[in-house]
Amino acid sequence: MENQPYSLFSSLEAEEVTFFADLILPIPVPKLFTYRVPRGMADILKIGARVIVPFGKNNGRVLTAVVYRLHNTPPGNYQARYISEILDEYPLVTGYQLELFNWMSAYYMCCIGDVMNVALPSGLKISSQSKVQFNPDFDYPELLTEFESTLLTELKKHPALSYDELSRLAGESTNIPALIKSLIGKKAVIVFEEVKEKYIPKMVRKVRLHRNYEEREQLLVLLQRLEKLPKQQEVVMRYLSHIPLQRDPTLNQKGLDKTILNQDEELSQSSLSTLLKNGVFEAFEVIQPRFSDNSPASSVEIKLTDAQRTASRQIMAQFESQNIVLFHGITGSGKTEVYIDLIQQAIGSGSQVLYLLPEIALTTQIVVRLQRVFGDKMGIYHSKFSDNERVEVWKGVVSGQYQFVVGVRSAVFLPFDNLGLIIVDEEHETSYKQHDPAPRYHARDVAIMLAHWQQAKVLLGSATPSLETYYQARQGRYGLVELFQRFGEATLPNIVLVDTRQEKKQKTMKNEFSSALLYALEMNMERKEQSILFQNRRGYSPYMQCEDCDWTAECPNCAVSLTYHQRDAELRCHYCGHKEEVPRVCPTCGSTKVRTIGFGTEKLEDQLQIYFPESRILRMDLDTTRAKNAYQQIIQEFEGGQVDMLVGTQMITKGLDFDNVSLVGIFDADRLIRFPDFRATERAFQMLTQVSGRAGRRAGRQGTVLIQTSNPQQTILQKIIENDYKGLYDEEIQERQDFNYPPFSRLIKLTVRHPDRAISQQAAERLAAELTDALGSSRVLGPEEPLVERIRNQFLFDILIKLERDKVNVKAVKAYIQDRINDILTDKGLRQVSVVADVDCL
DSSP states (O other): OOSSOOBHHHHSOSSSOOEEEEEEOSSSOSSOEEEEEOGGGTTTOBTTOEEEEEESGGGOEEEEEEEEEEESOOOSSSOOOBOOEEOOSSOSSOHHHHHHHHHHHHHTTSOHHHHHHHHSOGGGSEEEEEEEEEOTTOOOGGGSOHHHHHHHHHHHTSSOEEHHHHHHHHOTTSOHHHHHHHHHHTTOEEEEEEEEESOOOOEEEEEEEOGGGSSHHHHHHHHHHGGGOHHHHHHHHHHHHHSOTTTOGGGGGGOEEHHHHHTOTTSOHHHHHHHHHTTSEEEEEEEOOTTTTOOOOOOOOOOOOHHHHHHHHHHHHHHTTOSEEEEEEOTTSOHHHHHHHHHHHHHHTTOEEEEEOSOHHHHHHHHHHHHHHHGGGEEEEOTTSOHHHHHHHHHHHHHTSOSEEEESGGGGGSOOSSEEEEEEETTTOGGGBOOSSSOOOBHHHHHHHHHHHHTOEEEEEESSOOHHHHHHHHTTSSEEEEEOSOGGGOOOOEEEEEEHHHHHHTTOOBTTBOHHHHHHHHHHHHTTOEEEEEOSOOSSBSEEEETTTOOBOBOSSSSSBOEEETTTTEEEOTTTOOEEEOOSSOTTTOOSOEEEESOOHHHHHHHHHHHOTTSOEEEESTTTOOSTTHHHHHHHHHHTTOOSEEEESGGGSSSOOOTTEEEEEEOOHHHHHTOSSTTHHHHHHHHHHHHHTTSOOSTTOOOEEEEEESOTTOHHHHHHHTTOHHHHHHHHHHHHHHTTOTTSEEEEEEEEEESSHHHHHHHHHHHHHHHHHHHOTTTEEEEEOOSSOEETTEEEEEEEEEEETTTSOHHHHHHHHHHHHHHHHTSGGGTTOEEEEEETOO
16 A cells, blocks of 8 residues: 555546545444545545545435445446545655555454444544425425424425434434435435534634724824723734734734733733624634644653663664564652653654553653643543544644654554654553454554554563563563663562461451551551552442342343442442342341442542541542543642542552652452453553552662462462562463463354354354364364353354464455355345454453
8 A cells, every 4th residue: 555645537538437435434343345436536635544435225324434446447346435525735645554454354354444443533424314304395284293394394494304303303202213204205405415524623712903903103093092991902912912912913913812902801802702793803813723722842851771772772772673673670660760761862863753551541641741741742542532622633643743652552543654764652451452343453562563563662661561462572582682770769569468368367357448458558657658558349338138038139231230339329339330239138138138249449438538538539430530531630639749549440550650659559460360261360560560569669668568368378369479470471381382372372252142042052062062163172272151241132152263473364364254154144044143353452
């Protein structure tokens, strides 16, 4: 795919030729669609531009598509429809992106439209709304009911009305779709689609003096004329105090925000209106970027320690021979400063830089540090931004406004065309993997492919690298740079195991808290130091149960218990979002002995407030961070010392840097370790090591970590205490090799779903049998029910496929799998079955 904009007209003779465009549509269909290019568009339509096209029966839908290919060959088996409109004079999707979309659809076994739908921010996709208007040719009023006649009279007063507007006119009890259908049948109304672009620029209303008054002489004449109108004269003088024309008359053309004058209580607003009416002032609107408050880069100098400087030099040296380098630095070693040094070098060479982070929470803190260095050269891209804000970052990358972007996994889709460096921080994090919807991609792996096409370098950073990445480094396929010294002479925390089984025997546990943890929290409060408490489960309690009959509150749509959320006084399913009121009595036996079982972050927050009533406590989990600026507010309050204790889920484990945190308490460590997954030990080590690393990051004070466990003798816990990543790696990699798990194989998980369990099982067994016949029983495992066997009223069966690296033609196997899936989906008895393919599943 060429990266340069391409015009079909420029490559063909200017003769009467019919032009066609192959388009990517944002729908899950396997192939591109070919549309006819109107002659008036032939010389301006370019690859990568967005267009509006009709789609579906009778052209009933309107979609935003992206031009993938231009040619003059009509489709062979259908009549091509015309493109309705071109949205972009210059392409907003680069050739590199189109290449990426194509690769992702093949690699992750999904449709290219799925990739485009996820890649483009919603603000770049057109929305359509059905409108209704009176048919001027209608002349048979006797066909109408009295109600239809009244409504039609109202409709004549407007050019067109939406369904919602008609509903308000007719009353909420009216069945508007049925009414419209009746009027269409009588040919009394016309229904059409009004197409709107979702992106709306931010407009600012300004005022400026008429250009007749820009020269000093005319301005003096104006002021003299207004001496008898002191209120109007005061408005002009106030304007001049903001826009000093005597120094530079050209400043007048930029004008002044009208709100500045409107909000001035000392000014007469009626006088301002009169001056506008009389032409002394003129009002105008300008587009204002939503990130205009980003300050320019300051002269902040990043001073590296000797160890950091050495690491930076080693990374640059490794880049001479390796395109990918793993930067293995312990928690608190100052990897971010090294990143900044490398980013400055890349930008200085004229290249673009992408800095990926696994969590929005992490971007909140790091962005503040980066903005001091890079100012308005840096863009920020994540899902908490509005559609309009994300479009502005997208367009800022296209225009060159942003040479450097920080973002979460979706930032890999931005339209870079000159990448020099991609940094994937905390590369081991599962947050980089998208699970739904398709494409089920891993941002780290996509970033590596993106860098390959643009001949950029990739730096993977982590204190606890994924085994797959560390294996590649040990094999010499990636470069490896290690930093095992904490920044500023800070030391690693002292990790203590608390035996909860022993404390329960001695009856020293208070609810979920051991006596050791409560004492440590109390001492920390007295020292005016901060604490972090980690429990990787949100809500108040994971389930409610009747003590008399063992009834448990379960989701009607999923095979899981409902989680109790005390603050909202409701039971909630974390899979499908179903909500219920909390029952006063057991719905089965009528008993009042309905109790909560287990604990989540909300319960810990509640108990802490009881044990430490004077303390200031915040909770950071999915429930408390739904609002746009919630992350930022929580982190700012904690960083500013306004909070004593922060309770949270895994989002507090990832790279957050707080100087005053000296204590970390970890709950329910055994549940992480015993999770039934071949990666459980690796994940437990990563998560517990990462959250432990939040303690004692200031020089001269060692932090303390208390891990509550019922089995302190577990080998994994000893490795965490000793920070023995290499010991963990040596044990795990041998086990992975023995059982042919990654990095020695590639995994593809197929999930078969259907509302009827028997049909789902039948389809899964047939699919597994066909795959086993072709691939062998050692490569195909299952089908079997997952831990949660029903989600959203769909029964699930999993088939796991293990393909040896370098021994199997993975592309051919994927094609074969897709053919077998298509066999299932085209079987009359199994057509309602769905099969989800998850490549490199986690």
